[in-house]
Amino acid sequence: xxQVPLQRKVLSENDRIAAGLRAQxxxxxxxxxxLISSPGSGKTxxxxxxxxxxxxxxxxxxxxxxxxxxxxxxxxxxxxxPVKQITTGGTCHLDARMIERHLADWRLQDLDxxxxxxxxxxxxxxxxxxxxxxxxxxxxxxxxEDKPRKYPSIFFKSELMxxxxxxxxxxxxxxLATALENARRVHPGMEIVQVSxxxxxxxxxxxxxxxKRLNAAKTLQPAPVT
Amino acid sequence: MHELSIAESVLQAVRAEVKQRPGSVPxxxxxxIGQMAxxxxxxxxxxxxxxxxxxxxxxxxxxIEICPLRCRCPQCGNEFVVQNYESQCVRCGNTETxxxxxxxxxxxxxxVEENEPSAAAAKSS
Numbered sequence: 001x002x003q004v005p006l007q008r009k010v011l012s013e014n015d016r017i018a019a020g021l022r023a024q025x026x027x028x029x030x031x032x033x034x035l036i037s038s039p040g041s042g043k044t045x046x047x048x049x050x051x052x053x054x055x056x057x058x059x060x061x062x063x064x065x066x067x068x069x070x071x072x073x074x075x076x077x078x079x080x081x082p083v084k085q086i087t088t089g090g091t092c093h094l095d096a097r098m099i100e101r102h103l104a105d106w107r108l109q110d111l112d113x114x115x116x117x118x119x120x121x122x123x124x125x126x127x128x129x130x131x132x133x134x135x136x137x138x139x140x141x142x143x144x145e146d147k148p149r150k151y152p153s154i155f156f157k158s159e160l161m162x163x164x165x166x167x168x169x170x171x172x173x174x175x176l177a178t179a180l181e182n183a184r185r186v187h188p189g190m191e192i193v194q195v196s197x198x199x200x201x202x203x204x205x206x207x208x209x210x211x212k213r214l215n216a217a218k219t220l221q222p223a224p225v226t
Numbered sequence: 227m228h229e230l231s232i233a234e235s236v237l238q239a240v241r242a243e244v245k246q247r248p249g250s251v252p253x254x255x256x257x258x259i260g261q262m263a264x265x266x267x268x269x270x271x272x273x274x275x276x277x278x279x280x281x282x283x284x285x286x287x288x289x290i291e292i293c294p295l296r297c298r299c300p301q302c303g304n305e306f307v308v309q310n311y312e313s314q315c316v317r318c319g320n321t322e323t324x325x326x327x328x329x330x331x332x333x334x335x336x337x338v339e340e341n342e343p344s345a346a347a348a349k350s351s
Contacts, residue, residue: 001253002340004243006333010235010257093228124228126264127331152311153264157329185311188321 014128017096021103021131028108029221031214032116034130036154037138038147039120042164044072045197046138046206047115051079053207059110063102064117065094072117082106093124096131113214122147126154133217134159141165141172145179148186155186160193160209167196229266233273236333237283243336254337256289260330267292295328 009015025032035043047062054060061082064072073085084102086094099116116132118125126135137158139147142165148155155161161183169176176194183190193209195202240255259265267290274288295308299315305326306316314321 001337004247004336004338006239006243006335008239008333010232010239010331010333013235091228091231095231123264127228127232149311151264153262156262156325188313 011127011129014096017100018129018131021096021099022133024108025114025131025133026220027222028111029218030108030111030114031217032114032130032132033213034116034118034125034132034135035138036118036122036125036135036158037120037140038122038143041120041138041140041143042162042197043117043120043138044075046162046164046195047076047117048079049197049200049203050115050207050210051076051081053203054079054081056080059112060115061106061111061113062115062117063094063099065098065119067091067119088119092119092121093128094118094130095128099130112217113210122151122154126151126157134213136160136162138162138164139179139183141168141174141176141179143174145175146182148179148182152186155183155190158187158190160191162206163192163194164197166194166201167199229269230273230277232265232331233270233277236274236288237277239333240283240286240336244338247338247340249341250338251341252283252286252336252338254287254289256291256334256336258291258293258330258332258334260293260328261295262328263331265331289334291334293327293330296326297323298326299323 037043051060062076063084063086064076065086065088066072067088067090070085073083076083086098086102088094094116116130135158137154139161141163163179180192183192191209193202193205195206236255236257240252244250244252259267271288278284278286296305297308297313298305299318299320301320302315302318304315304317313323315323
Protein backbone atom coordinates (compact mmCIF):
# COMPACT_ATOMS: atom_id res chain seq x y z
CA UNK A 1 0.00 0.00 0.00
CA UNK A 2 1.35 3.42 -0.84
CA GLN A 3 0.02 6.88 -0.09
CA VAL A 4 -0.03 9.32 -2.98
CA PRO A 5 -0.11 12.94 -1.82
CA LEU A 6 -2.51 15.05 -3.89
CA GLN A 7 -2.48 18.48 -2.20
CA ARG A 8 -5.05 20.19 -4.35
CA LYS A 9 -8.48 21.68 -3.94
CA VAL A 10 -11.48 19.38 -4.21
CA LEU A 11 -13.16 22.02 -6.34
CA SER A 12 -10.00 22.78 -8.33
CA GLU A 13 -11.90 22.75 -11.63
CA ASN A 14 -14.39 25.34 -10.33
CA ASP A 15 -11.54 27.39 -8.86
CA ARG A 16 -9.64 27.28 -12.16
CA ILE A 17 -12.63 28.67 -14.08
CA ALA A 18 -13.29 31.24 -11.35
CA ALA A 19 -9.68 32.44 -11.51
CA GLY A 20 -10.07 32.89 -15.28
CA LEU A 21 -13.25 34.90 -14.79
CA ARG A 22 -11.61 37.05 -12.11
CA ALA A 23 -8.71 37.84 -14.44
CA GLN A 24 -11.15 38.86 -17.19
CA UNK A 25 -13.16 41.06 -14.82
CA UNK A 26 -9.96 42.77 -13.71
CA UNK A 27 -8.72 43.23 -17.23
CA UNK A 28 -11.94 44.99 -18.23
CA UNK A 29 -12.39 46.85 -14.94
CA UNK A 30 -15.67 45.09 -14.14
CA UNK A 31 -16.72 44.93 -10.51
CA UNK A 32 -18.40 41.57 -9.97
CA UNK A 33 -20.46 41.13 -6.80
CA UNK A 34 -21.97 37.85 -5.60
CA LEU A 35 -25.19 38.32 -3.57
CA ILE A 36 -26.02 35.49 -1.18
CA SER A 37 -28.81 35.00 1.37
CA SER A 38 -31.62 32.73 2.50
CA PRO A 39 -34.61 32.61 0.14
CA GLY A 40 -36.77 35.69 0.72
CA SER A 41 -34.21 37.99 2.36
CA GLY A 42 -34.50 40.51 -0.46
CA LYS A 43 -31.71 39.93 -2.98
CA THR A 44 -33.99 40.68 -5.93
CA UNK A 45 -35.61 43.63 -4.13
CA UNK A 46 -32.20 45.13 -3.39
CA UNK A 47 -31.27 44.81 -7.05
CA UNK A 48 -34.61 46.34 -8.12
CA UNK A 49 -34.02 49.36 -5.88
CA UNK A 50 -30.45 49.64 -7.10
CA UNK A 51 -31.18 49.40 -10.82
CA UNK A 52 -34.08 51.82 -10.40
CA UNK A 53 -31.66 54.43 -8.99
CA UNK A 54 -29.20 54.11 -11.90
CA UNK A 55 -29.23 56.33 -14.99
CA UNK A 56 -30.01 54.37 -18.16
CA UNK A 57 -26.45 54.72 -19.46
CA UNK A 58 -25.01 52.91 -16.45
CA UNK A 59 -22.92 49.96 -17.63
CA UNK A 60 -24.46 47.31 -15.39
CA UNK A 61 -25.74 43.76 -15.91
CA UNK A 62 -27.27 41.04 -13.75
CA UNK A 63 -27.07 37.26 -13.71
CA UNK A 64 -29.75 35.87 -11.46
CA UNK A 65 -29.84 32.26 -10.29
CA UNK A 66 -32.78 30.15 -9.22
CA UNK A 67 -33.64 26.48 -9.23
CA UNK A 68 -36.71 27.11 -11.40
CA UNK A 69 -38.59 29.97 -13.13
CA UNK A 70 -37.63 33.15 -14.98
CA UNK A 71 -39.50 35.30 -12.45
CA UNK A 72 -36.52 37.19 -11.04
CA UNK A 73 -35.12 38.03 -14.46
CA UNK A 74 -38.55 39.33 -15.49
CA UNK A 75 -38.66 41.57 -12.39
CA UNK A 76 -35.18 42.93 -13.08
CA UNK A 77 -35.51 43.41 -16.84
CA UNK A 78 -38.05 46.20 -16.32
CA UNK A 79 -35.19 48.64 -15.72
CA UNK A 80 -33.71 48.24 -19.19
CA UNK A 81 -30.34 46.74 -18.27
CA PRO A 82 -29.12 43.34 -19.54
CA VAL A 83 -30.39 40.56 -17.29
CA LYS A 84 -30.03 36.83 -17.69
CA GLN A 85 -31.69 34.10 -15.66
CA ILE A 86 -29.67 31.04 -14.74
CA THR A 87 -31.99 28.18 -13.85
CA THR A 88 -29.98 25.46 -12.17
CA GLY A 89 -32.72 22.82 -12.44
CA GLY A 90 -32.20 21.57 -8.90
CA THR A 91 -28.67 22.57 -7.98
CA CYS A 92 -28.59 24.60 -4.76
CA HIS A 93 -25.85 27.03 -5.80
CA LEU A 94 -24.25 28.67 -8.83
CA ASP A 95 -20.82 27.48 -9.93
CA ALA A 96 -18.15 29.17 -12.00
CA ARG A 97 -18.94 27.16 -15.12
CA MET A 98 -22.56 28.42 -15.13
CA ILE A 99 -21.28 32.00 -14.92
CA GLU A 100 -18.77 31.45 -17.73
CA ARG A 101 -21.45 29.93 -19.96
CA HIS A 102 -23.98 32.71 -19.36
CA LEU A 103 -21.41 35.46 -19.87
CA ALA A 104 -20.28 34.03 -23.21
CA ASP A 105 -22.30 36.40 -25.40
CA TRP A 106 -21.86 39.54 -23.27
CA ARG A 107 -18.98 41.92 -23.93
CA LEU A 108 -17.23 42.60 -20.63
CA GLN A 109 -15.68 45.75 -22.05
CA ASP A 110 -19.22 47.22 -22.13
CA LEU A 111 -19.68 46.71 -18.38
CA ASP A 112 -18.51 48.35 -15.16
CA UNK A 113 -20.65 46.36 -12.78
CA UNK A 114 -21.94 42.79 -12.80
CA UNK A 115 -24.29 41.56 -10.10
CA UNK A 116 -24.66 37.84 -9.57
CA UNK A 117 -27.73 36.95 -7.56
CA UNK A 118 -27.03 33.49 -6.19
CA UNK A 119 -29.62 30.79 -5.46
CA UNK A 120 -31.36 31.48 -2.13
CA UNK A 121 -29.28 29.40 0.28
CA UNK A 122 -26.93 30.38 3.11
CA UNK A 123 -24.77 27.27 2.95
CA UNK A 124 -23.80 25.86 -0.43
CA UNK A 125 -23.06 29.06 -2.40
CA UNK A 126 -20.33 29.89 0.10
CA UNK A 127 -18.15 27.01 -1.19
CA UNK A 128 -18.16 28.09 -4.84
CA UNK A 129 -15.91 30.89 -6.03
CA UNK A 130 -17.54 32.64 -9.01
CA UNK A 131 -14.64 34.98 -9.72
CA UNK A 132 -16.37 37.80 -7.85
CA UNK A 133 -14.51 40.71 -6.27
CA UNK A 134 -16.66 40.40 -3.16
CA UNK A 135 -19.42 38.34 -1.66
CA UNK A 136 -22.31 40.22 -0.09
CA UNK A 137 -24.57 38.51 2.43
CA UNK A 138 -28.11 39.71 3.13
CA UNK A 139 -29.88 39.10 6.41
CA UNK A 140 -33.46 40.24 6.88
CA UNK A 141 -35.01 41.07 10.23
CA UNK A 142 -37.72 38.45 9.76
CA UNK A 143 -35.01 35.81 10.16
CA UNK A 144 -33.25 34.92 13.41
CA GLU A 145 -30.53 37.21 14.77
CA ASP A 146 -28.41 34.10 15.35
CA LYS A 147 -28.04 33.35 11.59
CA PRO A 148 -24.39 34.53 11.52
CA ARG A 149 -23.52 31.98 14.20
CA LYS A 150 -25.58 29.20 12.66
CA TYR A 151 -24.12 29.72 9.18
CA PRO A 152 -20.72 31.24 9.94
CA SER A 153 -19.03 30.39 6.66
CA ILE A 154 -20.90 32.85 4.47
CA PHE A 155 -20.71 35.68 7.01
CA PHE A 156 -17.02 34.97 7.43
CA LYS A 157 -16.39 35.22 3.69
CA SER A 158 -18.57 38.24 2.91
CA GLU A 159 -17.13 41.71 2.65
CA LEU A 160 -20.46 43.38 3.36
CA MET A 161 -23.61 42.42 5.23
CA UNK A 162 -26.85 44.08 4.18
CA UNK A 163 -29.48 43.97 6.91
CA UNK A 164 -32.79 44.25 5.07
CA UNK A 165 -36.42 44.94 6.03
CA UNK A 166 -35.43 47.29 8.89
CA UNK A 167 -38.84 49.00 8.48
CA UNK A 168 -40.28 45.87 10.14
CA UNK A 169 -38.12 46.15 13.26
CA UNK A 170 -40.96 47.55 15.44
CA UNK A 171 -43.14 44.55 14.60
CA UNK A 172 -40.80 41.58 14.89
CA UNK A 173 -38.87 40.14 17.86
CA UNK A 174 -35.53 40.62 16.06
CA UNK A 175 -32.80 42.06 18.26
CA LEU A 176 -30.69 44.16 15.88
CA ALA A 177 -27.87 44.77 18.39
CA THR A 178 -27.51 41.01 18.98
CA ALA A 179 -27.55 40.31 15.24
CA LEU A 180 -24.78 42.86 14.61
CA GLU A 181 -22.76 41.52 17.52
CA ASN A 182 -23.11 37.96 16.18
CA ALA A 183 -22.02 39.08 12.72
CA ARG A 184 -19.02 41.00 14.07
CA ARG A 185 -18.00 38.07 16.21
CA VAL A 186 -17.84 35.77 13.19
CA HIS A 187 -16.25 38.43 10.96
CA PRO A 188 -14.88 41.44 12.87
CA GLY A 189 -13.87 43.41 9.76
CA MET A 190 -17.14 43.00 7.82
CA GLU A 191 -18.89 46.20 6.75
CA ILE A 192 -22.59 46.46 7.52
CA VAL A 193 -25.39 48.57 6.03
CA GLN A 194 -29.02 48.58 7.14
CA VAL A 195 -31.71 49.04 4.54
CA SER A 196 -35.36 48.68 3.77
CA UNK A 197 -35.75 47.79 0.12
CA UNK A 198 -39.48 48.36 0.49
CA UNK A 199 -39.34 51.88 1.97
CA UNK A 200 -35.93 52.93 0.68
CA UNK A 201 -34.27 53.54 4.09
CA UNK A 202 -30.51 53.16 4.06
CA UNK A 203 -30.25 52.90 0.29
CA UNK A 204 -27.81 55.80 0.29
CA UNK A 205 -25.40 53.85 2.53
CA UNK A 206 -25.58 50.85 0.23
CA UNK A 207 -25.05 52.95 -2.90
CA UNK A 208 -22.13 54.74 -1.25
CA UNK A 209 -20.49 51.41 -0.51
CA UNK A 210 -21.12 50.37 -4.11
CA UNK A 211 -19.54 53.51 -5.59
CA LYS A 212 -16.52 53.11 -3.33
CA ARG A 213 -16.00 49.54 -4.58
CA LEU A 214 -16.57 50.62 -8.20
CA ASN A 215 -13.85 53.24 -7.90
CA ALA A 216 -11.51 50.69 -6.33
CA ALA A 217 -12.16 48.26 -9.21
CA LYS A 218 -11.25 50.94 -11.75
CA THR A 219 -7.94 51.67 -10.06
CA LEU A 220 -7.11 47.94 -10.08
CA GLN A 221 -7.61 47.74 -13.82
CA PRO A 222 -4.29 47.42 -15.64
CA ALA A 223 -3.37 50.42 -17.79
CA PRO A 224 -4.31 49.91 -21.45
CA VAL A 225 -1.43 48.88 -23.68
CA THR A 226 -0.60 51.70 -26.09
CA MET B 227 -26.74 19.35 -0.59
CA HIS B 228 -23.72 20.56 -2.52
CA GLU B 229 -21.95 17.67 -0.78
CA LEU B 230 -23.10 15.52 -3.70
CA SER B 231 -21.14 17.61 -6.23
CA ILE B 232 -18.18 17.66 -3.86
CA ALA B 233 -18.26 13.86 -3.58
CA GLU B 234 -18.44 13.66 -7.38
CA SER B 235 -15.33 15.84 -7.71
CA VAL B 236 -13.48 13.66 -5.19
CA LEU B 237 -14.31 10.46 -7.09
CA GLN B 238 -13.33 12.09 -10.37
CA ALA B 239 -9.91 12.90 -8.89
CA VAL B 240 -9.49 9.35 -7.58
CA ARG B 241 -10.38 7.86 -10.96
CA ALA B 242 -7.91 10.20 -12.68
CA GLU B 243 -5.19 9.12 -10.26
CA VAL B 244 -5.90 5.41 -10.85
CA LYS B 245 -5.77 5.94 -14.59
CA GLN B 246 -2.22 7.22 -14.21
CA ARG B 247 -1.25 4.07 -12.30
CA PRO B 248 -2.55 1.11 -14.27
CA GLY B 249 -3.19 -1.95 -12.17
CA SER B 250 -3.43 -0.06 -8.89
CA VAL B 251 -6.48 -0.26 -6.63
CA PRO B 252 -7.46 2.80 -4.59
CA UNK B 253 -8.24 1.91 -0.97
CA UNK B 254 -8.73 5.26 0.73
CA UNK B 255 -9.02 8.93 -0.19
CA UNK B 256 -8.17 11.60 2.35
CA UNK B 257 -9.73 15.06 2.55
CA UNK B 258 -8.97 18.08 4.66
CA ILE B 259 -12.09 20.12 5.40
CA GLY B 260 -12.02 23.43 7.21
CA GLN B 261 -14.51 24.26 9.91
CA MET B 262 -15.57 27.27 7.80
CA ALA B 263 -15.81 25.37 4.50
CA UNK B 264 -19.59 24.92 4.85
CA UNK B 265 -19.35 21.21 4.17
CA UNK B 266 -21.26 18.78 6.35
CA UNK B 267 -19.31 15.62 7.09
CA UNK B 268 -22.37 13.36 7.44
CA UNK B 269 -23.94 14.63 4.23
CA UNK B 270 -20.64 14.16 2.41
CA UNK B 271 -20.26 10.57 3.68
CA UNK B 272 -23.85 9.84 2.66
CA UNK B 273 -23.26 11.21 -0.86
CA UNK B 274 -19.94 9.38 -1.13
CA UNK B 275 -21.55 6.05 -0.24
CA UNK B 276 -24.44 6.61 -2.62
CA UNK B 277 -22.06 7.40 -5.50
CA UNK B 278 -19.67 4.49 -4.90
CA UNK B 279 -22.30 1.78 -4.29
CA UNK B 280 -22.22 -0.91 -6.99
CA UNK B 281 -19.21 0.67 -8.68
CA UNK B 282 -15.55 -0.33 -8.86
CA UNK B 283 -14.96 2.12 -5.99
CA UNK B 284 -17.45 0.49 -3.62
CA UNK B 285 -14.75 -0.47 -1.08
CA UNK B 286 -13.04 2.94 -1.19
CA UNK B 287 -12.71 4.43 2.28
CA UNK B 288 -13.22 8.14 2.92
CA UNK B 289 -10.86 9.79 5.39
CA ILE B 290 -11.83 13.24 6.64
CA GLU B 291 -9.67 15.54 8.71
CA ILE B 292 -11.54 18.57 10.05
CA CYS B 293 -9.31 21.64 10.24
CA PRO B 294 -10.13 24.26 12.86
CA LEU B 295 -10.28 28.00 12.23
CA ARG B 296 -6.77 29.34 12.83
CA CYS B 297 -5.51 32.91 13.00
CA ARG B 298 -2.08 34.48 12.97
CA CYS B 299 -1.18 37.67 14.79
CA PRO B 300 0.96 39.96 12.60
CA GLN B 301 2.12 41.82 15.73
CA CYS B 302 3.62 39.00 17.80
CA GLY B 303 3.64 36.14 15.27
CA ASN B 304 1.47 33.91 17.42
CA GLU B 305 -0.64 31.36 15.56
CA PHE B 306 -3.64 29.98 17.38
CA VAL B 307 -6.84 28.00 17.03
CA VAL B 308 -9.87 30.27 17.25
CA GLN B 309 -12.41 29.22 19.88
CA ASN B 310 -15.97 30.49 19.61
CA TYR B 311 -14.97 32.99 16.86
CA GLU B 312 -12.78 34.97 19.27
CA SER B 313 -10.15 36.01 16.77
CA GLN B 314 -8.31 38.34 19.16
CA CYS B 315 -4.69 37.25 19.73
CA VAL B 316 -4.59 35.13 22.87
CA ARG B 317 -1.00 36.21 23.59
CA CYS B 318 -0.81 39.96 23.01
CA GLY B 319 -4.47 40.97 22.73
CA ASN B 320 -4.20 42.38 19.18
CA THR B 321 -7.63 42.37 17.54
CA GLU B 322 -6.33 42.68 13.94
CA THR B 323 -5.38 39.06 13.29
CA UNK B 324 -5.37 37.24 9.95
CA UNK B 325 -7.15 34.01 9.20
CA UNK B 326 -4.65 31.37 8.06
CA UNK B 327 -6.74 28.17 8.14
CA UNK B 328 -10.22 26.79 8.48
CA UNK B 329 -11.42 27.26 4.92
CA UNK B 330 -9.78 24.13 3.47
CA UNK B 331 -11.57 21.82 1.06
CA UNK B 332 -8.52 19.87 -0.06
CA UNK B 333 -7.77 16.49 -1.52
CA UNK B 334 -4.91 15.40 0.71
CA UNK B 335 -3.99 11.90 -0.50
CA UNK B 336 -5.07 8.64 -2.08
CA UNK B 337 -3.91 5.31 -0.70
CA VAL B 338 -3.43 2.80 -3.49
CA GLU B 339 -2.51 -0.84 -3.57
CA GLU B 340 -0.06 -1.42 -6.39
CA ASN B 341 -0.92 -4.72 -8.01
CA GLU B 342 2.18 -5.13 -10.13
CA PRO B 343 1.92 -8.36 -12.13
CA SER B 344 5.55 -9.27 -11.38
CA ALA B 345 5.06 -8.84 -7.62
CA ALA B 346 1.93 -10.97 -7.67
CA ALA B 347 3.75 -13.68 -9.62
CA ALA B 348 6.68 -13.64 -7.19
CA LYS B 349 4.27 -14.11 -4.28
CA SER B 350 2.50 -17.08 -5.77
CA SER B 351 5.68 -18.98 -6.66
